[in-house]
Amino acid sequence: MLLDLTGYTVERDLADLRLMEPSCGSGAVLGPAVERLIASAQAHGRKPGDLADAIRAYDLQGEHVET
Numbered sequence: 001m002l003l004d005l006t007g008y009t010v011e012r013d014l015a016d017l018r019l020m021e022p023s024c025g026s027g028a029v030l031g032p033a034v035e036r037l038i039a040s041a042q043a044h045g046r047k048p049g050d051l052a053d054a055i056r057a058y059d060l061q062g063e064h065v066e067t
Contacts, residue, residue, distance in 0.1 A: 002029060003036060014040040015050045024057035025064050 003009070008019060014037045024030045037054055040046075059065050 001032070003033060008033065008036060010036050010039045010043060012040065013044045013046070015044070015046045015054055017054065019055045021055070021057040024059045025061075026067060030055070030057050 008014065008017070019033055019037075021030050021033065033055060037051055041048070041051055057065075
C-alpha cells in the first residue's frame with residue numbers, strides 16, 4: 001500500500017509527521033491513514049489533541065469531501 005511505501009507506519013510516531021491527501025475521494029487512503037495515526041498515538045502514548053494537525057485531506061469534488 002502507498003502508506004507503507006512512504007513509511008507511514010504505526011511503528012513511527014506519526015503525530016510528529018504531516019500527511020496531506022490531495023484527492024481524498026472515497027477515503028481509500030485517508031481511512032487507513034487515520035487508523036494508523038490512532039494506533040501510532042496509542043503505541044507512543046500520545047493524547048488525542050496531539051493529532052489535530054497530523055492529517056489534512058482535500059478534494060475538488062464537494063460530494064467526496066462530504067462523504
